[in-house]
Structures are given as structure tokens and as C-alpha cells.
Amino acid sequence: xxxxxxxxxxxxxxxxxxxxxxxxxxxxxxxxxxxxxxxxxxxxxxxxxxxxxxxxxxxxxxxxxxxxxxxxxxxxxxxxxxxxxxxxxxxxxxxxxxxxxxxxxxxxxxxxxxxxxxxxxxxxxxxxxxxxxxxxxxxxxxxxxxxxxxxxxxxxxxxxxxxxxxxxxxxxxxxxxxxxxxxxxxxxxxxxxxxxxxxxxxxxxxxxxxxxxxxxxxxxxxxxxxxxxxxxxxxxxxxxxxxxxxxxxxxxxxxxxxxx
Amino acid sequence: xxxxxxxxxxxxxxxxxxxxxxxxxxxxxxxxxxxxxxxxxxxxxxxxxxxxxxxxxxxxxxxxxxxxxxxxxxxxxxxxxxxxxxxxxxxxxxxxxxxxxxxxxxxxxxxxxxxxxxxxxxxxxxxxxxxxxxxxxxxxxxxxxxxxxxxxxxxxxxxxxxxxxxxxxxxxxxxxxxxxxxxxxxxxxxxxxxxxxxxxxxxxxxxxxxxxxxxxxxxxxxxxxxxxxxxxxxxxxxxxxxxxxxxxxxxxxxxxxxxxxxxxxxxxxxxxxxxxxxxxxxxxxxxxxxxxxxxxxxxxxxxxxxxxxxxxxxxxxxxxxxxxxxxxxxxxxxxxxxxxxxxxxxxxxxxxxxxxxxxxxxxxxxxxxxxxxxxxxxxxxxxxxxxxxxxxxxxxxxxxxxxxxxxxxxx
Ligand code: SF4
Numbered sequence: 250x251x252x253x254x255x256x257x258x259x260x261x262x263x264x265x266x267x268x269x270x271x272x273x274x275x276x277x278x279x280x281x282x283x284x285x286x287x288x289x290x291x292x293x294x295x296x297x298x299x300x301x302x303x304x305x306x307x308x309x310x311x312x313x314x315x316x317x318x319x320x321x322x323x324x325x326x327x328x329x330x331x332x333x334x335x336x337x338x339x340x341x342x343x344x345x346x347x348x349x350x351x352x353x354x355x356x357x358x359x360x361x362x363x364x365x366x367x368x369x370x371x372x373x374x375x376x377x378x379x380x381x382x383x384x385x386x387x388x389x390x391x392x393x394x395x396x397x398x399x400x401x402x403x404x405x406x407x408x409x410x411x412x413x414x415x416x417x418x419x420x421x422x423x424x425x426x427x428x429x430x431x432x433x434x435x436x437x438x439x440x441x442x443x444x445x446x447x448x449x450x451x452x453x454x455x456x457x458x459x460x461x462x463x464x465x466x467x468x469x470x471x472x473x474x475x476x477x478x479x480x481x482x483x484x485x486x487x488x489x490x491x492x493x494x495x496x497x498x499x500x501x502x503x504x505x506x507x508x509x
Numbered sequence: 510x511x512x513x514x515x516x517x518x519x520x521x522x523x524x525x526x527x528x529x530x531x532x533x534x535x536x537x538x539x540x541x542x543x544x545x546x547x548x549x550x551x552x553x554x555x556x557x558x559x560x561x562x563x564x565x566x567x568x569x570x571x572x573x574x575x576x577x578x579x580x581x582x583x584x585x586x587x588x589x590x591x592x593x594x595x596x597x598x599x600x601x602x603x604x605x606x607x608x609x610x611x612x613x614x615x616x617x618x619x620x621x622x623x624x625x626x627x628x629x630x631x632x633x634x635x636x637x638x639x640x641x642x643x644x645x646x647x648x649x650x651x652x653x654x655x656x657x658x659x660x661x662x663x664x665x666x667x668x669x670x671x672x673x674x675x676x677x678x679x680x681x682x683x684x685x686x687x688x689x690x691x692x693x694x695x696x697x698x699x700x701x702x703x704x705x706x707x708x709x710x711x712x713x714x715x716x717x718x719x720x721x722x723x724x725x726x727x728x729x730x731x732x733x734x735x736x737x738x739x740x741x742x743x744x745x746x747x748x749x750x751x752x753x754x755x756x757x758x759x760x761x762x763x764x765x766x767x768x769x770x771x772x773x774x775x776x777x778x779x780x781x782x783x784x785x786x787x788x789x790x791x792x793x794x795x796x797x798x799x800x801x802x803x804x805x806x807x808x809x810x811x812x813x814x815x816x817x818x819x820x821x822x823x824x825x826x827x828x829x830x831x832x833x834x835x836x837x838x839x840x841x842x843x844x845x846x847x848x849x850x851x852x853x854x855x856x857x858x859x860x861x862x863x864x865x866x867x868x869x870x871x872x873x874x875x876x877x878x879x880x881x882x883x884x885x886x887x888x889x890x891x892x893x894x895x896x897x898x899x900x901x902x903x904x905x906x907x908x909x910x911x912x913x914x915x916x917x918x919x920x
Contacts, residue, residue: 316906
């Protein structure tokens with residue numbers, strides 16, 4: 250079978266996806282990126298191939314996206330993660346969309362029209378406020394395992410109000426709330442709210458909303474909170490952390506389709 | 510990939526002119542003759558030349574600090590002296606370099622220090638920072654500072670605005686006479702205004718050549734070749750230089766030489782250059798086959814109004830009609846015209862953290878241009894000089910994604 254693979258080398262995690270010609274996901278993998286992008290990409294691809302039960306010779310195209318996309322010799326072409334997330338979101342939800350991707354180091358808002366063309370996108374500024382790195386930093390400060398945040402926020406009966414933009418200022422605010430005796434769950438919910446606010450400040454939202462990325466994959470409650478905040482349904486693709494890898498694999502598949 | 514275009518030959522001449530400019534200023538400052546006037550980039554240079562000053566432009570020095578990436582090293586010194594990292598990074602780079610006793614002129618021309626001013630002359634048509642900047646040196650050297658406090662945010666330039674600026678120009682004369690030791694001579698002013706106009710006409714033509722497809726030059730070339738229009742306007746050398754450059758560019762057009770080989774996309778750059786990353790940005794866009802063919806910034810040295818028959822009034826008009834002095838409605842119309850004439854489909858707004866005056870994205874202009882003109886727009890966060898405010902990776906991904914998007918929309 251002629252397969253396509255996509256590899257998304259993010260600053261924090263490297264993801265790979267192997268698709269069949271119809272765009273169905275056969276295998277996927279998520280690894281820590283570390284310092285060797287080429288190695289991380291190759292390992293992720295091996296794992297995804299193993300999961301798909303496929304051999305490397307079956308791949309007709311391997312495309313890469315993400316922060317380390319230019320450092321992967323085994324990929325024949327690269328696209329930005331913006332193109333990749335848009336392609337994946339539209340593949341699962343073919344209609345006019347706003348894609349919100351919350352990544353480890355940056356956030357993106359991408360607008361796609363009903364034909365799947367990108368109209369506009371925004372990336373967060375240099376600052377890490379509102380990204381996965383922000384939540385990681387806060388988990389560290391609160392001495393919490395990262396995985397426990399979602400359930401803590403979900404249990405919260407109250408929500409701590411955090412107003413600052415900057416990560417360091419937010420940390421100070423959090424310390425203040427701890428002194429005032431705020432429960433941990435309320436603090437975590439407040440942090441989630443802060444992520445949502447940072448994202449919604451970036452751009453307006455139009456059409457259906459799709460959220461992608463690792464942070465959403467690990468914190469589904471964030472999606473629920475976003476839906477509440479927006480007062481509308483928020484969609485997520487299956488395996489949202491693989492969205493970039495799936496998207497760039499879809500682009501690879503398309504560009505290797507025989508011309509009609 | 511098609512070959513990169515051959516280097517522009519006129520560059521050699523320009524380097525000679527710039528060396529002559531700085532060495533002349535250095536000599537004037539050391540010998541005390543002619544007197545040195547510092548002038549803001551769109552200040553009354555014609556008047557200063559007519560009064561016999563050697564004219565020095567600190568913003569040009571600021572850009573050199575940026576381009577050599579010395580800026581990021583010296584800005585913290587100015588920050589520590591009380592000049593906020595949030596204000597003009599030309600100012601903070603220039604003052605920081607001065608406090609540290611360094612200048613890129615040493616490496617380039619063997620010049621020890623910037624030329625000491627005998628008088629500092631500003632025009633706030635571009636921003637207030639220039640006055641604060643010059644005031645630092647006025648205090649330091651105890652020399653006079655004079656200038657024009659301009660109207661800003663203008664829709665139409667009205668006769669009362671012009672009359673006011675004319676009166677302010679005339680008010681400068683007694684100080685300029687005293688410092689230079691020369692009497693004001695209207696005929697000499699007419700001559701420098703005439704020369705500035707000749708320079709402007711040619712610079713405009715250089716910029717307009719980029720309306721050709723493929724374009725023989727890009728914004729990145731313009732940022733280099735604009736130097737004579739900035740620092741030598743009002744002098745015959747600038748006029749001669751652009752004749753040389755135009756002849757070479759006409760030949761490029763005749764030979765079908767493209768500044769961006771295989772040009773596929775045409776862009777407009779709105780805002781300041783990122784001086785320390787010109788090469789990176791130019792290479793990146795060139796690789797993506799995107800040519801930045803027009804920019805507000807390089808157009809800022811087109812002064813259509815100059816007219817030697819009416820030197821004061823036409824100068825006042827020229828310095829009030831500039832893009833930076835106008836309201837948003839005018840700015841949008843202006844961009845619209847250039848975008849149409851140049852076949853541009855995308856506009857990059859550089860949001861320079863330390864220069865709100867040249868960051869026109871901050872009041873939703875990109876959104877309006879996208880909606881009203883169907884253009885793709887991108888906001889690139891960065892700065893003119895302070896590379897602490899610029900992320901290479903983010904810029905690369907943003908620009909690449911922007912060109913990808915234009916490609917998708919064109920398909
Ligand atoms: S216009 Fe901007 S860059 Fe130029 S001097 Fe003023 S603040 Fe600085």
C-alpha cells in the first residue's frame with residue numbers, strides 16, 4: 250500500500266503519523282524532542298510505522314512541520330505547523346473554521362474558509378503566556394504533577410481570579426492567592442482561565458471552533474471551559490496532539506496524488 | 510533554482526559617498542569649520558545646508574548601530590541610565606553607544622566618535638523621541654537645541670498648518686546664523702530645495718521601477734540605496750548617485766534581471782526595517798520567491814512638494830505631507846494606491862516594539878485592509894534595533910506560513 254507520513258518536530262514534543270491513501274490514521278507516536286531533532290524525528294517515525302504495521306518502503310512521501318522541520322533529512326519537504334494544523338482540522342471538520350492550537354511554546358489561531366483555504370493566522374508573541382510552557386511552569390511552582398491539573402480544575406468549586414499577562418507576574422499572583430487560602434483546585438482552574446484569555450486576546454473567532462495540540466490532548470477540561478467561555482461548541486480532532494503530524498501527512502498525500 | 514541577481518554595481522559609488530560624508534563630518538567637528546548641525550531624518554536639512562552647516566543625521570547612525578548589531582549590546586547601557594527599553598531604540602542605541610564610547614563609524618571609517626554638534630535641529634513631525642534624544646546631547650555638550658514642533662495625525666494638510674511650520678522654520682534662523690556665523694541667503698535656500706527636489710524625483714523613480722514584474726530591486730535593496738536620499742539630499746552628489754543607479758536598473762529591466770529569481774509573490778512592507786536581520790529576512794523571502802516591492806519606510810524620503818520658487822512654504826508642505834504625519838484614513842488610501850500600482854497581494858506589518866510611530870498595525874489597520882481590499886496581511890512582532898525583542902524562529906515561521914497562505918489562496 251502507498252502510505253504517507255508526517256512528522257511534527259515541536260520544541261517540546263515530536264509527533265509522527267502514518268496515513269493510508271484515504272487519509273486514515275494507521276499509526277502515530279509522540280516523543281520528547283530533546284536536542285537532536287533528526288534523531289527524534291526518525292524515532293517517532295519508526296514508532297508510528299511499527300504501530301501501523303508498515304515498512305518504510307511503503308512510504309511514498311514524508312513531510313515535516315514544526316520548529317525543527319528544517320533539521321530532518323528524512324523528510325522530502327516541509328510545511329509550517331500552521332499549514333499542517335489547518336489541514337488536519339479541515340480534514341476532520343470540513344467547513345469554515347477557526348483553529349486554536351495550544352502548543353508547548355506557542356499558540357496559533359488559524360482561520361480557514363469553507364473550501365479549506367487558509368485566510369489568516371496569528372501566532373502569539375515572543376512571550377510564553379498562555380502556552381503549554383506556562384502551565385508547566387505553574388505546575389512546577391505549585392509542586393503538582395502536570396497530569397493532575399485537568400482533574401483538579403474539573404473538581405474546582407471556585408475559581409481564583411488571575412489578572413496578570415506575564416508568566417512571572419501570574420506566579421506572584423498565585424503565591425498571593427495561596428496566602429489567602431485559596432484551594433489548589435481553584436488556582437488551577439484560574440490558570441486554565443488565564444490560558445483561555447491569552448488565546449482569545451490574539452484574534453477574533455469565526456465559524457466552527459476546533460482546538461488542537463498537546464495541551465488540549467492532556468487537558469480536555471480546557472476545551473470544556475473554552476466552549477463555556479465562547480458559548481458555543483468546541484470541536485477536537487481525534488488525538489489532538491497528532492494534529493500537526495496528521496496535517497502535514499495529508500499535505501504529503503495530496504501533493505503525491507496523481508494529477509487528474 | 511534560478512541564479513541570484515548580480516550585485517548592484519552602484520553600491521561601490523554609494524560606499525564612497527558615505528565614506529566622504531562621514532569623514533567630512535569628522536573633519537568639520539575636529540576643525541570647528543564648517544559648523545556641524547544634527548538634523549532629524551525628515552528635519553529641515555535644506556535650511557541647514559543653505560546656512561553652510563555640515564549636516565549629520567543621528568537616525569542614520571542609529572540604523573548603522575542596528576545593522577551592525579551593536580545596538581543590542583549598547584541599548585542596556587542607555588536603559589541603565591534611565592532611558593526605558595520601551596522607547597525608541599534608535600535613541601537608546603545611540604545614547605548607549607555614546608555613553609560606552611563606541612560607534613560603528615570606527616570599524617567602517619576609522620572615526621573615533623560621532624561628530625560633536627554645534628547645534629541640534631529637530632522636527633517632531635515623526636515623533637517626540639527625536640526631541641528627547643537631541644536634548645540629551647544638548648545638555649551633554651551645552652549647545653543649542655532648536656526645532657519645529659509639528660502637527661501630527663493630519664488628514665488634509667491645510668494652509669494654516671503650513672503657515673505655522675513656515676513661521677517655525679523662520680524662527681530657527683537667528684540661532685542658525687549665530688552658530689554658523691553665516692547670514693541667511695534666500696537664494697542659497699532655493700538652490701538646496703531645488704537639489705532636494707531633483708534627488709526626490711530620482712529616488713521616486715528608483716522606487717517606482719519596482720512596479721515592474723519581475724521587480725529589479727526589493728525593499729531590502731532600497732533600505733541600502735536610500736542612504737544618499739537620506740543623508741545627502743540638498744547636495745549635488747545625491748542627484749548624481751541616483752542617475753547612476755537608475756541607469757543600472759534600467760539595464761537590469763532591459764536584461765530581464767529579477768531581484769528575486771522566479772518571483773511569484775509581491776509584498777508591501779509597512780513599518781521600520783529590522784536592521785539587524787535584513788539579510789535573514791531578505792534570504793528567507795527570496796527563497797520563498799516573494800519580492801517585497803514597496804514599503805512605506807523607503808517612500809518616506811519622497812518629498813513631492815519641494816519647489817524652489819517657494820522654498821519655505823514648499824518645505825513646510827513636504828515635511829507635513831509625509832505618511833508618518835497623517836491620519837489613518839490617509840494612510841490606508843496611500844497603501845491602497847501603492848498596492849494597486851505595484852500588483853501587491855500581501856502586506857507585512859512590522860510591529861516595532863519601540864516605535865509606535867511607525868507601527869501602523871496597532872489600531873486594526875491590517876484587519877481593515879484585509880476586509881476592504883482583500884489583501885493578505887501579517888503582523889510581525891519585532892523591533893528596528895533591539896534584537897531582544899525579535900525572535901528569529903517566530904519570524905521565520907510567520908513569514909513562511911504567510912507565503913504558504915498566499916500560495917494556497919492563489920491556487
Ligand atoms: S520615528 Fe520611531 S524610530 Fe524614528 S526616531 Fe521616532 S521613535 Fe525612533
